[in-house]
Amino acid sequence: MDLDFPRMRRERRAKLRDAMSAQGMDAVLLVGPSNQEYAGVKQPCADAMRMHYEPVVVLATVDEALPHVWTPFIEGVPEEVPADHVHAPLAIELTGGVEALVRAVSEVAPSARRVGVDELTSPMVDHLARLSPSIEWLDATTATGAARICKTPDEVECMRRAQRINEIAMYDVEAALRPGVRQNELSAIFLRRAFELGATSSIIDPIWNLTPLSVGAGTLTANGDVGFPLASNDRFLREGDLVLCDTGLTWMGYHSDFGKTWICAVDPRPTPAQRECYLRWQEVIEAVYAAIKPGASCGDLDRAAAGVEEKFALKHFYLGHGAGCDSSEPPFIGSDLGLAFDDTVELAPGMVFVLEPVVWRDGVGGYRSEEIVVVTVDGYERLTTYGYTPFE
Amino acid sequence: MAPTPATPNLGTPNLSTSASEERERIAFGPLRRARRARVLEAMERLDLDALVLGREGNVRYASGVRRLWTAQSRPFTPTCLVMRETDQIVLLSFSASYEGMPEEVLPDDFFSVTWNPMNFVERFVATEGASTARRVGVDGMSPFFDGLMHQAFPNASLVGAEPMMRELRRHKLAAGS
Numbered sequence: 001m002d003l004d005f006p007r008m009r010r011e012r013r014a015k016l017r018d019a020m021s022a023q024g025m026d027a028v029l030l031v032g033p034s035n036q037e038y039a040g041v042k043q044p045c046a047d048a049m050r051m052h053y054e055p056v057v058v059l060a061t062v063d064e065a066l067p068h069v070w071t072p073f074i075e076g077v078p079e080e081v082p083a084d085h086v087h088a089p090l091a092i093e094l095t096g097g098v099e100a101l102v103r104a105v106s107e108v109a110p111s112a113r114r115v116g117v118d119e120l121t122s123p124m125v126d127h128l129a130r131l132s133p134s135i136e137w138l139d140a141t142t143a144t145g146a147a148r149i150c151k152t153p154d155e156v157e158c159m160r161r162a163q164r165i166n167e168i169a170m171y172d173v174e175a176a177l178r179p180g181v182r183q184n185e186l187s188a189i190f191l192r193r194a195f196e197l198g199a200t201s202s203i204i205d206p207i208w209n210l211t212p213l214s215v216g217a218g219t220l221t222a223n224g225d226v227g228f229p230l231a232s233n234d235r236f237l238r239e240g241d242l243v244l245c246d247t248g249l250t251w252m253g254y255h256s257d258f259g260k261t262w263i264c265a266v267d268p269r270p271t272p273a274q275r276e277c278y279l280r281w282q283e284v285i286e287a288v289y290a291a292i293k294p295g296a297s298c299g300d301l302d303r304a305a306a307g308v309e310e311k312f313a314l315k316h317f318y319l320g321h322g323a324g325c326d327s328s329e330p331p332f333i334g335s336d337l338g339l340a341f342d343d344t345v346e347l348a349p350g351m352v353f354v355l356e357p358v359v360w361r362d363g364v365g366g367y368r369s370e371e372i373v374v375v376t377v378d379g380y381e382r383l384t385t386y387g388y389t390p391f392e
Numbered sequence: 393m394a395p396t397p398a399t400p401n402l403g404t405p406n407l408s409t410s411a412s413e414e415r416e417r418i419a420f421g422p423l424r425r426a427r428r429a430r431v432l433e434a435m436e437r438l439d440l441d442a443l444v445l446g447r448e449g450n451v452r453y454a455s456g457v458r459r460l461w462t463a464q465s466r467p468f469t470p471t472c473l474v475m476r477e478t479d480q481i482v483l484l485s486f487s488a489s490y491e492g493m494p495e496e497v498l499p500d501d502f503f504s505v506t507w508n509p510m511n512f513v514e515r516f517v518a519t520e521g522a523s524t525a526r527r528v529g530v531d532g533m534s535p536f537f538d539g540l541m542h543q544a545f546p547n548a549s550l551v552g553a554e555p556m557m558r559e560l561r562r563h564k565l566a567a568g569s
Contacts, residue, residue, distance in 0.1 A: 032467050093554065119468045120533040122554030139535035141467075205461045220490040222504045227489030231460050316488050316504035327462070335507040 001157050005252070008154035009040040009078055012147065013065065019143040020062045026112040028140040029105065030058040031092070031119040034325040035144045037253040039067050042076030055092050055121075057101065061109050068108045070101075098123045102131045116140030149322065149330055150350035155254065156374050159323065159352060160383050162199075162251035163372055166258045167386045169193035170247065174389065177264050179239040183208045183232040190247055199249040203327055208232050209244040213365040225315040226360060237264040242274075242365045248327050255327040257354045259370030260386065268390040273364040278391035281359040281367040284308045288319070288355055292347060292373060292380040298333040299343035305334065305357055312357045320355040323372065351375040352383070367391065424456035424494055426565050428479075434556050435476045441525035442545065443474040443553060444516075450531050450557045451483070456494040460486045468534045470512065470541065475521050482519050484512075509540055516544035529553030 016039065020028060030036050033043045036058045043056055056076065060067040066081050072089040090104065091097030098121075105112065118140040120128065129137060151159070172193050173186050187206040194202065207229040212218040218227045229246055237243065241264040248257050261278075263270060270278065284305050291304040305312040305319050312334065313319050319334030331345045331353060352374045360366035372383040431454045435443055445451045451472040452458060471484035481497050488504035503515055516522055528541070528548040541550060 034467070117535060120535070120538070122531055122552030124552075125530055125533050125538075125550055126552040137535065141534070141536060201463060203463050207460070218489065220499055221488040222485070222490070222499075222502060223488045225488055227487055227491060229460060229487050230489055230491055231458065231487075314488075316506065318507065326467070332507050336511065337508050 001153060003154055003157050003161075005154070006078075006080060008152060008158070009080070010065075011152045011154070012038055013040065013060065013067070015147040015152075016060055016143065017062050017065075019147040020060070020116070022146065023116070023138070023143045024114055025062065025116045025138060025140070025143055026114050027059055027061040027105075027109050028116040028118070028143055030060065030140065030144070031055075031117070031121070034329075035118050035140070037325045038144060038148055040078045040081070041067065041069050041071070042073070042253070044073040044076065055089060055097075057090050057092060059105060059109060061112065068104075070104065092121045092124060095123045095127055098127045099131060102128070105132070105135075114138060116143055118144060145330055148324055150348050151324060151352050151374065152350065155324065156350070156352065156383075158252050158254035159256070159372065159374075162249060162254045162256040163258070163383050164385075165194055165197045165199050165251055166247060166249055166256035167384075168197055169199075169249075170245075170258055170260075170386065173245070174260075174262060177237070177243065177262055177268075178266065179237060179264060181237050181264075182234050183210075183237070184234045186237075187232055194249050199251055200253070201250045202248075203250055203255060204246070204248045206232060207244070207246040208237070209246070210235070210237065211242045211244050211365065213242065214363045216362075223315045226358075226366070228314060239265050244368050246370070253325055255323050255325070257323055257327060257370050257372060258384075258386070259356055259368060260388070261367045261369060261391070263390055270391050271364070273361065274367070275391055277359045277361055277364060278367040278388065280309060281357060281369065284312055284357045284359065285355060285369075285371060288357070289373070289380060292375060294347055294349055294375060294377065296347045297343050298331050298345040298347070299339050301355075302334045302339055302342055309357070309359055311360070314358050314360075317356065317358075319357055320353045322351070322353045324352060347375050349375050349377050420456070421494070423565060424496065427453055427560075428456065428496065430560050431474060431557075432476055432479060434560055435474070435529065438527075438529065438551070438553070438556060440527050440529040440551065440553065440556075441476055441521065441548070442527075443476075443529040444470045444541065445472040445474070445531050445557070446470045446533075447531045447554070447557075449561070450554075453557065453561055455481050455483055455497060457483060457485070457497060458492065462486075468532045468537070470530065470533075470537055473516055473519060475519060477521050480519065482515055509537070512537075513540050513544045516541075523547065527551050529556065531557055 039058050041058050057070040068085045070087045070090045090101050114136050116138045173190050243262045246259045287304040287308045291300045322329045322331050354372050356370040358368040373380045446468050473482040483502045485502045486505045525545050525548045528545050531554045
């Protein structure tokens, strides 16, 4: 489709204002990078939320179409934001910066009384409420979460393209999967190719999980389930290793998510019992697909999966998770939030989530794959296109 | 003719990515213990009974655990608890596996990633000293977790502790510390 970034930003900000209005908020003060991205403002780099030295602050009000931005990174401010809305950076990691922040908010939004904030720096914990007695500080994520959960067509297209970059890079990795290769070589192939293809950032250490065929043969785990995900290092892959891979990147602020099960071998072939795991996994995913439609609940998806395979996910993970400006965001499906919670979350067009069921037979191994879907007006559409070698 | 620059002796042609901690090519054990001792000393100085960290660099410094790195998108989550009195660390791990954990973090003191925030409260509240802690340092917070932290530490006030961690991390330790 024809991707229109100004339209995407405009529509997101309108949704954010609607969500603020629904929550009775006059404004939201955004410190978290993914919420800033949603408001149209980019961070200078993909740091793990730690903007110690180049903090960006965004204030979106319910009355104004465009946000105020305090940033040292002018390139991250979209063209439609006027010059009088772009300000010198605030040092919110320091007490004086929080004092300046409070002054700045009172100058640009003097009537704001109920203001959401998503994250607090350490000096904000100590001083924000004290310095701003006229403001009631609320949880901004009630508004940002509501705005973000359903994607616009432009957002879906960004995710499709992010996933495409991820998949093309992974073809090169799968081709290199031979006994004797090291995990860090696979990471290097993936990252080099992903950035050559235009990825904006890598958002997780690439995972090449060497997975023993039984839980007992692996390392001690906290929950008695499969040890996953394990950090990659320079160890060799050997003939017959079962590899659960998981990678992710961003393109224009949107996350991909790629997970497959591979076998490291000169001529990779699953055992008949391993292929049975894969076939059962296909039954699970097809049952879940059949349940996806607007008006269904996340609990309906849990029940569809459990109808085929009672334990359809690793204990500490889930059947699925939302994705967008974060790699894992609402809705969470089949997680430890519980079925009763999942029954309260209704699927709606534009909702994007990553389904990642696992079928495991201890002693045999198992199968895991991640599939990104978007809910449409009459069902769903898949964004993942990669196949299931060597199991299919 | 310009002098040939000295070739550094790296000791091995492969310095590794993240495996070196396992191979003990550097004495990481003493380094981790020295860092942790400095954290505990600083907590004593600031009269912090507990320290709750969410920033990955701080968590790595205090716990010695190199968790899976994720970037850009992780919202603030308090995932590492340090207790001054008992020197106990309670840590969230992205994996259920104990692989890569240093010996100072005991097998019962980590929990795998969770999506239900009440699980954080339960882990923290069950920690010896949580119910009596008076001052809890935090390196960041969110309004949502702020409410939960007051459930986990019912008698404590939250105190910004990022300046403390920044000061500790600014001064690097010499080899063999």
